[in-house]
Amino acid sequence: MRVGIIGTGWIAEKAAITLGGMENCQAYAVGSRTQQKADAFAARWNIPKAYGTYSALIADPDVDLVYVGTPHSHHFDVTREAIIVGKPVLVEKAFMANHRQAREIVDLARSANVFLAEAIWTRYQPAVNIVRSLIAKGKIGSPRLITATLGYSMGDKPRIMRPDLCGGALLDLGVYALNFVRMFCDAPILDIRSQCVKSQTGMDLTNAISITLEGGILANLQSSACCVGDNIGVIAGTEGNIIIDNINNPQRIRLNGPDRTFLEDIHVPGQITGYEYQFAACRRHILDGKTEPDEMPLDETLYIMRLMDGLRREWGVRYPMDGDF
Numbered sequence: 001m002r003v004g005i006i007g008t009g010w011i012a013e014k015a016a017i018t019l020g021g022m023e024n025c026q027a028y029a030v031g032s033r034t035q036q037k038a039d040a041f042a043a044r045w046n047i048p049k050a051y052g053t054y055s056a057l058i059a060d061p062d063v064d065l066v067y068v069g070t071p072h073s074h075h076f077d078v079t080r081e082a083i084i085v086g087k088p089v090l091v092e093k094a095f096m097a098n099h100r101q102a103r104e105i106v107d108l109a110r111s112a113n114v115f116l117a118e119a120i121w122t123r124y125q126p127a128v129n130i131v132r133s134l135i136a137k138g139k140i141g142s143p144r145l146i147t148a149t150l151g152y153s154m155g156d157k158p159r160i161m162r163p164d165l166c167g168g169a170l171l172d173l174g175v176y177a178l179n180f181v182r183m184f185c186d187a188p189i190l191d192i193r194s195q196c197v198k199s200q201t202g203m204d205l206t207n208a209i210s211i212t213l214e215g216g217i218l219a220n221l222q223s224s225a226c227c228v229g230d231n232i233g234v235i236a237g238t239e240g241n242i243i244i245d246n247i248n249n250p251q252r253i254r255l256n257g258p259d260r261t262f263l264e265d266i267h268v269p270g271q272i273t274g275y276e277y278q279f280a281a282c283r284r285h286i287l288d289g290k291t292e293p294d295e296m297p298l299d300e301t302l303y304i305m306r307l308m309d310g311l312r313r314e315w316g317v318r319y320p321m322d323g324d325f
C-alpha cells in the first residue's frame with residue numbers, strides 16, 4: 001500500500017518511520033504547504049514523491065491511501081478533497097473539529113463508497129483484544145470503576161493553544177481517555193459531569209470528566225496539555241483490576257486479583273512504533289473491499305466527536321468553525 005502523508009510535522013515523521021519499517025506498506029509520497037518542506041522531508045525519510053501542495057498529492061494516481069497528519073482544524077478540507085476523488089483516507093485523531101464536520105465527512109465517504117478511518121492508533125493495537133479477553137473471561141469480576149489519565153507538557157505548541165487550530169487537551173489527549181472507556185465498556189452512558197482549567201486563549205489545558213454508565217460503572221478521566229501525567233488506565237472490578245501502562249500506547253498490562261494480589265504481567269508484542277497496526281488494518285480492509293475499519297467503526301468516531309462537542313459546549317471552549325454549535 002503506497003501511503004501519501006499530508007503534513008511534515010511531528011506525527012508525519014512518526015508515520016514515515018513506521019512505514020519505513022513495514023513490509024507491505026510504503027511511505028510513497030509526502031505533501032506539504034511548501035515544496036521546500038516536502039523536498040526536505042522526502043529526502044530525510046527516503047520518500048519517492050514530494051508535493052508542494054496537498055492537492056497535488058491527492059491527485060497522484062499511485063497513492064493508495066491518503067494519511068492526514070495536519071492540525072485538527074485542517075482535517076476537514078483535505079479529507080473531503082480526497083474522498084471526492086475516490087481516495088481512501090486515514091485521518092489523525094481528533095477526527096474533525098466538531099461533530100458537524102465529522103457527520104458531513106462520514107456521509108460523503110459512505111455515499112461515495114470510499115474507505116475512511118480515524119487514526120486513533122490504540123484502537124488498532126493488540127492490547128485491546130488482550131484486555132477485552134481478560135474482562136470477558138471474568139478475571140476481574142464485574143467492572144465498576146474505570147480511571148484514565150493522559151498528560152503531556154505541551155502548552156508551548158500553537159496547535160494546542162490556538163482556537164483556530166482547534167486547540168485544547170480534550171481533542172488532543174482527552175480523546176484517548178474517552179476511547180479507553182469505550183474500548184473496554186460498551187455500557188450506555190447515563191450522565192457526564194466535567195470541569196476544566198483554561199488557557200488565556202480559551203482552550204482547555206487540563207480537564208476532568210466523570211461518567212456514569214449503566215450497570216453501576218463509573219469512569220473518571222483526566223487529560224492535561226500542561227503537565228507530565230502518569231498516563232495509566234485502570235479497570236477495577238469486583239474480583240480484581242487491570243492496570244494498563246500507558247493508555248495511548250499500551251506496553252504493559254498488569255492483572256491483579258482480589259486484595260490486589262499480583263496475578264500476571266502481560267507484555268504486548270514488540271513494535272516498530274505502535275502506529276503500524278493502523279496502517280496494516282487499512283491495507284487489509286481496503287484489500288477486502290471494506291469502507292471502514294472494524295477496529296474503529298465510523299459510528300463510534302461520530303459518537304466520540306459528539307461527546308467532545310458536549311464537553312466543549314459546557315466549558316465554553318469554542319473554535320471558529322463551530323458556528324452556532
Ligand SMILES: NC(=O)c1ccc[n+]([C@@H]2O[C@H](COP(=O)([O-])OP(=O)(O)OC[C@H]3O[C@@H](n4cnc5c(N)ncnc54)[C@H](OP(=O)(O)O)[C@@H]3O)[C@@H](O)[C@H]2O)c1
Pocket residue numbers: 006007008009010011012031032033034037038069070071072074092093094119120121159165171172
Ligand atoms: N496518534 C498520535 O500519537 C499523535 C501524536 C501527535 C499528534 N497527533 C495528531 O496529528 C495531527 C498533527 O499533529 P502534530 O503534532 O504532527 O502537529 P505539527 O507538528 O504541528 O504538524 C502539523 C503539520 O500540519 C501541517 N499544517 C497544515 N496547516 C497548518 C497550520 N495552519 N499550522 C500548522 N501546521 C499546519 C504542517 O505541515 P506542512 O507545513 O508541511 O504543510 C505541519 O507540519 C493532529 O491531529 C494531532 O492530534 C497524533
